[in-house]
Amino acid sequence: MIKLQNVSKSFLFGEEEVKAVDNISLTIKEKEFIGILGSSGSGKSTLMHIIGLLEQPTSGKVILEGKDVSKLSDAELSKIRNKTVGFVFQSFNLINRFTVLENILLPTKYAKDSLDFDPIKRSEDLLKRFGIFERRNFFPNKISGGQQQRVAIARSLIMQPKIILADEPTGNLDSKTGDEIIDILKNLNKEFGVTMIIVTHEKDIAAQTKRQIYIKDGKIVDKYL
Amino acid sequence: MKVQNGWTHLLKAALEDFRRNKVRTALTSLGIMIGVLSVVLLIALGLGLKNYLKQQFESLGANLIIIFPGNISSSEEGGGLANFGVGFAGGATFDEKDLNSLSRISEAEYTVPMFMKSMVIETNGQRKLGYIIGTNEESFKILNLQLLTGEFFKKGDITASSKNAVLGFSLADGLFDKPEDALGRTIRAGDQRLKVIGVVKKKGDREQDNSAVIPYTTTFGKLNPDKSFFTIYLGTTNEDEVDIIKKRAKEVLLKRYEENDFTVTEQTEILSTVNQIFNIVNGVLIAIGSISLIVGGIGIMNIMYATVVERTKEIGIRRAVGATENDILRQFLTESVLLSLFGGILGLLLATGIVAIVRIFFPASINVFAVLISLIVSSAIGIFFGVFPARRAAKLPPIEAIRYE
Numbered sequence: 001m002i003k004l005q006n007v008s009k010s011f012l013f014g015e016e017e018v019k020a021v022d023n024i025s026l027t028i029k030e031k032e033f034i035g036i037l038g039s040s041g042s043g044k045s046t047l048m049h050i051i052g053l054l055e056q057p058t059s060g061k062v063i064l065e066g067k068d069v070s071k072l073s074d075a076e077l078s079k080i081r082n083k084t085v086g087f088v089f090q091s092f093n094l095i096n097r098f099t100v101l102e103n104i105l106l107p108t109k110y111a112k113d114s115l116d117f118d119p120i121k122r123s124e125d126l127l128k129r130f131g132i133f134e135r136r137n138f139f140p141n142k143i144s145g146g147q148q149q150r151v152a153i154a155r156s157l158i159m160q161p162k163i164i165l166a167d168e169p170t171g172n173l174d175s176k177t178g179d180e181i182i183d184i185l186k187n188l189n190k191e192f193g194v195t196m197i198i199v200t201h202e203k204d205i206a207a208q209t210k211r212q213i214y215i216k217d218g219k220i221v222d223k224y225l
Numbered sequence: 226m227k228v229q230n231g232w233t234h235l236l237k238a239a240l241e242d243f244r245r246n247k248v249r250t251a252l253t254s255l256g257i258m259i260g261v262l263s264v265v266l267l268i269a270l271g272l273g274l275k276n277y278l279k280q281q282f283e284s285l286g287a288n289l290i291i292i293f294p295g296n297i298s299s300s301e302e303g304g305g306l307a308n309f310g311v312g313f314a315g316g317a318t319f320d321e322k323d324l325n326s327l328s329r330i331s332e333a334e335y336t337v338p339m340f341m342k343s344m345v346i347e348t349n350g351q352r353k354l355g356y357i358i359g360t361n362e363e364s365f366k367i368l369n370l371q372l373l374t375g376e377f378f379k380k381g382d383i384t385a386s387s388k389n390a391v392l393g394f395s396l397a398d399g400l401f402d403k404p405e406d407a408l409g410r411t412i413r414a415g416d417q418r419l420k421v422i423g424v425v426k427k428k429g430d431r432e433q434d435n436s437a438v439i440p441y442t443t444t445f446g447k448l449n450p451d452k453s454f455f456t457i458y459l460g461t462t463n464e465d466e467v468d469i470i471k472k473r474a475k476e477v478l479l480k481r482y483e484e485n486d487f488t489v490t491e492q493t494e495i496l497s498t499v500n501q502i503f504n505i506v507n508g509v510l511i512a513i514g515s516i517s518l519i520v521g522g523i524g525i526m527n528i529m530y531a532t533v534v535e536r537t538k539e540i541g542i543r544r545a546v547g548a549t550e551n552d553i554l555r556q557f558l559t560e561s562v563l564l565s566l567f568g569g570i571l572g573l574l575l576a577t578g579i580v581a582i583v584r585i586f587f588p589a590s591i592n593v594f595a596v597l598i599s600l601i602v603s604s605a606i607g608i609f610f611g612v613f614p615a616r617r618a619a620k621l622p623p624i625e626a627i628r629y630e
Contacts, residue, residue, distance in 0.1 A: 054545060054623045075549045082547020093542045093627060097245065109234045110547040155546065 001162065001195065002028040002051060007060035008218075009046050020046040021057070022218035030162070031193040033186070035206035038199075038215035045167055047215065048199045052085050052165045053077050075112075082110050086156025088185075090168035092148040094140035094155075100127070101136040104154045111159065119158065126154035130184065146177035153184060163195040164188065170205060182208055232559075239560045243567075250564065253528045256521025257568030257606060258575070261599045264514035265576035265591060268598075271507040273589030278499055280429070280588070289367060289492055290459040290470050292327070292478070294318065296485045316486035319454040323478065327457060330473045335363040335460035338441050340449050346396065346437055347413045353399040356436035357414050359444035365391075367460045368433065375408045375423030378440055386442040390419040394427040395434040412437065416447045467491060518602060521568065522610040529561050529614035540618055541627025550619040557618050561611025562604055569603025 009021040020043040028034060028051075038044035049055040050062060053069055062069045064080065072080075087093075094103045101123055108119040127133040130150040135143050140151065149169060156164055166185060170178030182198075182205060189196040198209055206212045214221045243250040294316035317323075319338070328336035340359035345352055358364075365377045370391075378389045390412065397404035400412065407421045419439060428434055445452045459470050474489045533540070540553055548556075573596060583589045 049624050052545075054627075075551070078544070078547050078549040078552075081545060087545050089627070093538070093545070095539050095542055097241070097539075106543070107546040110543070110549070110552055159547075 001030045001065055002026075003061075003063040004051070005061040005063070007047075007050060007057045007062060009043075009050060009055065009057050019043075019218050021050065023060070024215075024218070024220055025060075026213065026220065028195065028197065031189070031195055033189045033196045033210040034198070035209035035212045036197060036199045036215060037201065037203065037206040037212055039201055042201075042215045043218035044199050044201075044215045046218075048165050048167050048197065051163075051197065052087060053081055054087075078110070079112055082107055082112070083159050084162050086159070086161040086164045088149070088152050088156050088164060088166040088169045090171035092140070092145070092152045092172070094148055094151055096139060096141050099137050099139055100132065100143070100151050103140065103151055104158055106155060107159045117160070122158060123154065126157055130154060144177075145173050146180060149173060149177075149181050150184070153181070153188075157188070157194075161194070163197065166196070166198045168200055169198065170200070170202070178205070235556055235559045236563070238556070239563050242560065243563070249528065250567070253524055253564055254568030254571060256524040257518065257565050257603055258521075258572040260514060260518030260521045261569045261572030261603055262576050262579075263517060264511055264602070265573055265595045265599050266579060267507065267510040267514055268595040269576065269580045269589045269591050270583070270587075271503060271510070272592060272595075273583070273587050274503060275500065276588040276590065278496065288461050288464050288467055290333075290461075290467060290474060290489060291491065291495065292319070292457045292459065292474060292487060292489050293455065294487055296488050317478070317482045318451060319457055319487075320452050323481070324454065324457060326477045326480075327459060327474060330459065330470060330477065332463075332466045332470050332473065333459040333461055335367055335458070337361055337364045337367055337458040337460065338454040339364070339456040339458065340441055340444050340454050341432075341436075342444075342448060344414055346400065348400045348410065351400045353396060353435075355393070355396045355399075356432055357444065357448060358436045358438045359441035359449060360438060361441060363460070364438065364458075367458055370425045370428070370433075370438075373424045373426045374405050375421070377423055378438075383440045383442050385440075386445070387440060388417065388419050388443060389422045389439065391423040391425060391438040392421055393425060393434040393436045393438075395431075396437060397421070397424045399435075414448070417443065419443075518606060522565070522606040525561050525564055525607065526610040526614060528564070529557060529611055530617070532560070533557065533614050533618040536618070537621060537626050537629040540621055541623050541625070541629065544621075544623035545627055553621075554612075554615045554619040557615035558608060558611050561615065562607030565603045565607030565611075566600070569599050572603075573599050 004024055004026040007021055007024050008019060010017050010019045012018075022043070024047065036044050036047065046055065050057050053062075053064075056070065064084070069077065069080070095106070098106070104123040104126065105119055108115060124133065124136070127136050130153065132143070132147050132150050135147060140148050143151075164185070169181050169185065173181065185196055185198065186208065188194045196209075198205065200206055214223060296316065324336060324338050327333070330336075337360055342357045343354065344357055346355045346357075361383050362378060362380050370377075373394065375391070377391055378387065381387075382389050392400075392404075392407050392412075394404055397407040401407045401410065404424050407424050410421050412419050412421060414437060417439075419437065441454070459474060461467065461470060471489050471491070478487050478489070543553065543556075577591055580589050580591050
């Protein structure tokens with residue numbers, strides 16, 4: 001369902017051009033559970049942003065569900081981000097002036113088509129599932145990191161996306177909480193068949209996924225060094 | 226399930242933000258508030274002035290032709306304003322001869338001369354600054370005066386130069402215990418000793434209420450050594466004859482004076498000249514008010530730029546979960562328009578309060594136009610000054626925004 005063809009992304013640092021992603025071709029099938037493993041600065045985050053349509057590649061093609069996304073307008077890209085893809089970030093990226101419930105509902109405010117579910121009920125179901133229902137009216141900075149990441153996962157799930165992109169989801173958490181988050185993501189893949197892509201630099205996290213891709217200097221390599 | 230109403234979300238988020246930053250919101254709206262306040266007040270006072278003048282003119286009967294020295298003819302290009310001040314000073318000096326020739330115009334039913342002088346009027350022990358008006362018996366009809374007590378002087382009083390006076394309500398009230406007490410008493414004005422034969426009801430016109438109306442012939446002497454008139458009125462009950470009378474009056478006066486020495490006009494023309502002047506004055510004042518609106522708008526723009534920077538991360542998050550550039554643009558525009566409207570409504574309310582107080586002294590009024598213009602202008606300012614910061618927010622690259630700390 002996701003196909004990358006010779007995708008490159010370069011940035012200018014002053015005069016110098018740096019290739020964050022260098023000619024990567026990659027196919028990810030529906031319902032896969034993939035770990036993208038690389039050290040800091042390897043280009044794995046940029047790759048994730050390209051897959052998640054947050055960034056456009058400098059060259060190459062991204063084909064999502066058979067559509068070449070480079071030709072899509074801002075409105076069409078936004079719609080895909082809204083409906084098809086859910087993001088989970090290392091630093092949670094919740095809006096602190098909104099409550100937990102309001103944060104989870106945020107994507108529904110940008111839905112351009114009618115919703116086929118009751119957003120409040122669905123949010124509450126997700127909150128209950130993740131054991132943070134009683135925190136629904138708290139502001140994000142008043143709850144723990146593990147709880148914040150659960151809220152972020154609930155937010156990524158509210159629009160029932162086909163793909164979830166998790167960028168270092170355990171990076172800001174202690175190992176026990178981190179494991180709990182990985183378990184949640186694992187279960188989502190298993191139970192609902194959500195295509196799960198986890199970007200990480202930790203081998204033992206990547207080891208829990210079904211397929212690993214190693215990135216070094218913007219290229220796919222055979223083995224993680 | 227229905228689509229979530231995007232607007233309620235935007236409004237709720239904006240209002241929530243204002244609640245959180247009360248001081249900042251208040252200070253930012255202040256500029257717009259002051260601007261709207263001053264513009265609305267100026268419109269209200271301008272309108273009041275117009276109303277006041279209209280009342281003054283309406284207190285004279287309809288179909289009145291006014292003849293006075295000098296030229297303020299508004300039909301003459303540019304002359305209307307320039308000659309306004311000198312009009313009363315220069316030009317012809319009307320006397321009894323002119324009065325007689327004008328009274329021969331058959332279409333005019335009334336011919337009323339007017340002499341007016343401000344002076345101290347005395348009785349035994351009481352003094353009051355008032356006006357002596359020298360005129361004839363027909364003036365009571367055209368000035369719409371109504372007797373409180375006594376009677377008006379008659380034609381015979383003119384020929385006899387009688388020392389009979391009809392007092393205005395405030396003058397009689399000031400000189401005697403009760404206005405009605407004035408009847409039959411004697412008052413002094415300059416070298417004249419006058420007998421009060423009538424007191425008129427309060428008219429609301431300060432000059433009229435403070436005057437002693439006497440036969441014009443009686444003023445010929447120390448009061449009016451030139452035996453001149455300030456104005457001559459011609460009146461008719463037939464509206465269709467106004468133009469003919471004006472034409473005849475001009476013909477009569479041209480035998481004796483140059484064209485620019487006198488003005489023959491009617492009250493509607495004077496009103497339109499006065500209106501012209503007030504329109505210019507109003508325009509200048511509104512321009513000054515607009516400057517504070519613009520300054521207020523710049524204040525909003527400034528705060529909105531700061532808000533965009535402050536919310537960079539939030540913008541990135543919203544973009545990641547599916548907000549389009551337009552959604553972000555709308556979010557910030559909503560905020561700036563609400564901020565501006567908030568100031569506008571406050572200014573409007575404050576202006577309404579002030580006008581309510583001013584009305585005690587002066588017929589100022591707020592009309593629908595003032596309300597509409599203040600709401601439209603403040604929304605427009607919100608859009609105009611909000612669109613630049615909002616565009617900046619919308620154009621932020623999502624990934625850079627989301628990484629912003």
